Amino acid sequence: MNVGSLFQPTSIAVVGASRSPEKIGHQVLVNLGAFDGTVYPVNPSAEGEILGREFVGSTAEIDDDVDLALVAVPAPVVPDVIEECAAAGIDAAVIYAGGFAEAGPEGEDRQNQIVETATDHEMAVLGPNTSGFVIPGDGLCGSFASGVEEVPAGGTCVIAQSGGVAHSLAFQTLREGRGLSAMVGLGNRATVGFPEAIAHFDDHEGTDAIVLHVEGTDRGRELLEASRTADTPVIAYKVGESDVGAFAESHTGALTGDHELYLAGFQQYGIPTVESTQELLDGAAVLGDGPRPSGPNVGVITAQAGPGIIIADRIQRSGGRLPELADATSEEIAAILPGITYAENPVDTGRPMPEFGDVVAAVAEDDAVDVVLVNELYEEALGLPVDRMRSLVETVEKPIVFATDGPPADFEADVAALRDLGIPVFHSPERAADVVSLLARYGALAGGSGGGRRGTETNDETAESTGVSTDV
Amino acid sequence: MNVGSLFQPTSIAVVGASRSPEKIGHQVLVNLGAFDGTVYPVNPSAEGEILGREFVGSTAEIDDDVDLALVAVPAPVVPDVIEECAAAGIDAAVIYAGGFAEAGPEGEDRQNQIVETATDHEMAVLGPNTSGFVIPGDGLCGSFASGVEEVPAGGTCVIAQSGGVAHSLAFQTLREGRGLSAMVGLGNRATVGFPEAIAHFDDHEGTDAIVLHVEGTDRGRELLEASRTADTPVIAYKVGESDVGAFAESHTGALTGDHELYLAGFQQYGIPTVESTQELLDGAAVLGDGPRPSGPNVGVITAQAGPGIIIADRIQRSGGRLPELADATSEEIAAILPGITYAENPVDTGRPMPEFGDVVAAVAEDDAVDVVLVNELYEEALGLPVDRMRSLVETVEKPIVFATDGPPADFEADVAALRDLGIPVFHSPERAADVVSLLARYGALAGGSGGGRRGTETNDETAESTGVSTDV
Numbered sequence: 046m047n048v049g050s051l052f053q054p055t056s057i058a059v060v061g062a063s064r065s066p067e068k069i070g071h072q073v074l075v076n077l078g079a080f081d082g083t084v085y086p087v088n089p090s091a092e093g094e095i096l097g098r099e100f101v102g103s104t105a106e107i108d109d110d111v112d113l114a115l116v117a118v119p120a121p122v123v124p125d126v127i128e129e130c131a132a133a134g135i136d137a138a139v140i141y142a143g144g145f146a147e148a149g150p151e152g153e154d155r156q157n158q159i160v161e162t163a164t165d166h167e168m169a170v171l172g173p174n175t176s177g178f179v180i181p182g183d184g185l186c187g188s189f190a191s192g193v194e195e196v197p198a199g200g201t202c203v204i205a206q207s208g209g210v211a212h213s214l215a216f217q218t219l220r221e222g223r224g225l226s227a228m229v230g231l232g233n234r235a236t237v238g239f240p241e242a243i244a245h246f247d248d249h250e251g252t253d254a255i256v257l258h259v260e261g262t263d264r265g266r267e268l269l270e271a272s273r274t275a276d277t278p279v280i281a282y283k284v285g286e287s288d289v290g291a292f293a294e295s296h297t298g299a300l301t302g303d304h305e306l307y308l309a310g311f312q313q314y315g316i317p318t319v320e321s322t323q324e325l326l327d328g329a330a331v332l333g334d335g336p337r338p339s340g341p342n343v344g345v346i347t348a349q350a351g352p353g354i355i356i357a358d359r360i361q362r363s364g365g366r367l368p369e370l371a372d373a374t375s376e377e378i379a380a381i382l383p384g385i386t387y388a389e390n391p392v393d394t395g396r397p398m399p400e401f402g403d404v405v406a407a408v409a410e411d412d413a414v415d416v417v418l419v420n421e422l423y424e425e426a427l428g429l430p431v432d433r434m435r436s437l438v439e440t441v442e443k444p445i446v447f448a449t450d451g452p453p454a455d456f457e458a459d460v461a462a463l464r465d466l467g468i469p470v471f472h473s474p475e476r477a478a479d480v481v482s483l484l485a486r487y488g489a490l491a492g493g494s495g496g497g498r499r500g501t502e503t504n505d506e507t508a509e510s511t512g513v514s515t516d517v
Numbered sequence: 518m519n520v521g522s523l524f525q526p527t528s529i530a531v532v533g534a535s536r537s538p539e540k541i542g543h544q545v546l547v548n549l550g551a552f553d554g555t556v557y558p559v560n561p562s563a564e565g566e567i568l569g570r571e572f573v574g575s576t577a578e579i580d581d582d583v584d585l586a587l588v589a590v591p592a593p594v595v596p597d598v599i600e601e602c603a604a605a606g607i608d609a610a611v612i613y614a615g616g617f618a619e620a621g622p623e624g625e626d627r628q629n630q631i632v633e634t635a636t637d638h639e640m641a642v643l644g645p646n647t648s649g650f651v652i653p654g655d656g657l658c659g660s661f662a663s664g665v666e667e668v669p670a671g672g673t674c675v676i677a678q679s680g681g682v683a684h685s686l687a688f689q690t691l692r693e694g695r696g697l698s699a700m701v702g703l704g705n706r707a708t709v710g711f712p713e714a715i716a717h718f719d720d721h722e723g724t725d726a727i728v729l730h731v732e733g734t735d736r737g738r739e740l741l742e743a744s745r746t747a748d749t750p751v752i753a754y755k756v757g758e759s760d761v762g763a764f765a766e767s768h769t770g771a772l773t774g775d776h777e778l779y780l781a782g783f784q785q786y787g788i789p790t791v792e793s794t795q796e797l798l799d800g801a802a803v804l805g806d807g808p809r810p811s812g813p814n815v816g817v818i819t820a821q822a823g824p825g826i827i828i829a830d831r832i833q834r835s836g837g838r839l840p841e842l843a844d845a846t847s848e849e850i851a852a853i854l855p856g857i858t859y860a861e862n863p864v865d866t867g868r869p870m871p872e873f874g875d876v877v878a879a880v881a882e883d884d885a886v887d888v889v890l891v892n893e894l895y896e897e898a899l900g901l902p903v904d905r906m907r908s909l910v911e912t913v914e915k916p917i918v919f920a921t922d923g924p925p926a927d928f929e930a931d932v933a934a935l936r937d938l939g940i941p942v943f944h945s946p947e948r949a950a951d952v953v954s955l956l957a958r959y960g961a962l963a964g965g966s967g968g969g970r971r972g973t974e975t976n977d978e979t980a981e982s983t984g985v986s987t988d989v
Binding site: 066193195207210284285286355391424453475476 | 663793863894
């Protein structure tokens with residue numbers, strides 16, 4: 046199966062292309078505006094041009110090789126269209142329509158037909174029942190939704206079971222100014238599922254982290270294997286802890302599955318999980334951009350105790366550890382700040398002060414610490430310790446995350462300077478604590494390897510022994 | 518004790534006023550720039566003017582009545598300064614310095630001295646060990662932190678055990694464009710604690726919701742009583758679930774206390790709790806501005822199933838219920854949208870469509886529903902159902918919350934129009950689900966009263982029987 050034809054096409058046929066702006070077959074064409082390959086609008090009952098391109102009656106009439114068909118026709122017509130595409134030698138298709146495995150016996154029959162055709166011809170079929178995909182770096186928008194074509198190129202690849210969640214994640218990155226390397230809504234997963242998408246984007250040059258939104262799949266073991274095998278960090282968001290079974294099944298034709306079993310599977314295969322779309326994107330941005338942690342030990346330095354307590358509490362509850370600092374570190378901190386408020390971990394300086402950056406550096410340099418979280422509300426007379434952090438990131442290869450806030454106009458330059466150093470900055474103590482907890486869990490699962498491939502054979506055996514391999 | 522002198526002063530003495538910009542005694546003076554009462558800079562070793570005001574040698578030398586002393590001197594000097602203030606007839610003081618109950622036996626002695634003086638003279642003393650307070654609507658900034666004077670007036674009153682958390686909350690509202698009616702950092706709570714602050718701001722005209730940040734207090738029962746007695750909705754954020762005891766005690770001189778006991782106490786006294794600063798502020802904004810829910814039953818309408826599953830799952834796990842809709846409602850929805858994707862609660866329309874607003878209205882009008890959550894990703898060709906919501910809010914007195922996202926430039930006008938109707942809009946499914954879950958918990962605790970006072974005698978008995986009244 047040629048997944049490259051799906052995600053890296055040079056020519057595209059839009060089947061069901063339409064002049065009516067409210068139709069998916071119109072919006073898909075509009076969204077292909079930035080695509081620099083060839084686009085064929087296909088519609089047997091239309092003539093003339095649309096958006097500067099000549100209508101074609103069917104895919105069979107196209108002389109050139111077409112890589113990808115974007116199929117924007119109603120469900121009952123889809124099986125025949127897929128047959129025609131296969132006959133025309135098209136390697137890949139996206140099917141937007143719902144009315145398949147998620148919609149009762151008749152829909153299941155339809156889905157079985159397209160799976161059979163696709164399998165026979167080794168077609169990569171995304172969907173049905175999806176809003177499609179977007180590769181911002183290639184100007185390739187294979188989605189009908191309006192606005193996603195505006196999402197800029199970034200390092201995170203979103204692979205979501207739900208097209209709606211994929212789009213929600215895409216708009217969140219647009220709002221945060223981050224962007225995506227790719228956004229894929231899998232929908233009913235005819236022949237392209239999690240394993241194929243993960244493998245493809247693991248090799249994708251623009252991708253530095255992969256995030257998964259998972260409701261449930263009958264290929265759980267392959268999903269876990271693909272995630273573990275990937276060189277790119279993978280983070281998963283498994284939804285459906287409470288009973289949303291009937292509603293979920295009506296969605297992409299999959300039960301949400303045994304939630305605890307999924308979480309155990311991710312744990313055993315070394316894939317950290319999160320509990321919200323925001324954590325998923327924050328975690329990917331931090332893991333993708335910066336140094337990867339080699340363990341779960343967090344050093345916290347705070348200039349205000351209250352937010353420090355929130356942070357310490359939240360990290361401890363979410364899989365991070367606050368290790369004791371080395372005696373040498375405590376002595377160094379005491380020398381920098383005689384009479385410091387609290388010199389254990391978290392280190393509490395009581396207030397921002399000129400020596401604050403040196404205290405951060407002392408903690409960051411402690412071998413007991415894998416990840417550093419700094420909390421400091423901005424004070425105008427001091428600013429944030431940008432210069433000290435600049436020298437620190439040159440000598441210490443560990444993730445450093447800042448939680449800070451202040452009047453936006455005053456401190457934005459300092460925040461931008463920290464971000465330029467590769468230090469992520471968040472504006473609430475919980476959001477910073479959540480991303481650091483994710484880093485700690487990643488570090489724990491990485492087992493001290495310092496990043497990169499995390500899989501080990503023992504993981505595999507554990508999975509077998511708990512039955513996850515067959516049940517998930 | 519005259520708490521009004523603290524929070525509504527007409528004249529203020531700044532003790533420890535300083536010309537050095539890095540000193541608290543300077544920043545406090547700067548931050549009083551918008552205060553329209555009289556300000557006296559007090560410093561025995563300074564002469565001449567500062568910021569256009571004449572230095573005074575001591576509070577005893579001031580002829581006029583002074584309501585409030587902002588005490589910006591180091592801890593060892595504070596007990597004498599408080600004595601002088603009391604002798605000069607000053608009714609209230611804020612003490613910024615640390616080095617009291619949170620700092621060992623010597624500090625405890627100091628705090629005991631000031632509490633004794635304050636009690637003898639019925640002085641309202643905020644702190645020590647606090648960054649102070651701000652009343653944006655009165656242009657009154659009694660904090661030394663830079664930037665908080667920019668926070669605009671809003672409806673939420675923040676009462677935080679930690680001055681740092683108070684400021685973090687204030688900056689978050691500034692960032693969100695919401696503002697505060699008041700921000701109070703209690704610190705070590707010499708004579709002004711949660712009960713006094715809650716009672717004062719319950720009567721404050723600009724306050725429509727009160728939020729509490731609680732680490733631990735030896736006046737837990739009074740805190741609960743004051744919260745229950747308040748006409749204003751109160752929401753609490755209790756921190757310290759995991760063991761942060763030693764660090765917390767080093768902070769404001771209080772152990773974080775038995776977390777579960779606190780949560781049970783809040784539950785029994787009808788005070789909903791949250792788990793992050795963002796939930797606290799979102800909840801206050803929604804409860805303060807809009808109709809109050811009369812029960813825990815949430816009707817969810819979604820145009821995309823994936824985010825709908827996230828929302829349904831999260832609400833069910835956080836104290837909300839998704840009730841069955843009335844037969845008449847289901848019939849109405851089926852008439853509006855024949856062949857709808859999923860007509861149970863959550864109602865899933867499969868895509869945005871012109872009739873989406875009518876479906877929302879049908880659910881909102883169902884008597885089984887106390888709170889309405891709408892999830893709809895923006896599609897340019899349709900927009901959000903602003904007109905239908907405009908007529909709906911005129912006939913249905915229930916909280917309606919939107920989760921939506923889209924390319925900011927395109928859909929901001931629709932979002933602003935919804936907000937103008939009193940419909941809060943959030944941009945991630947989880948954030949909307951969290952605030953709706955808070956509304957559901959509030960509705961459950963309100964016990965069908967439809968808002969206003971929520972206390973009942975039975976709550977009191979329950980608290981007695983579990984021993985919360987004595988232990989918290």
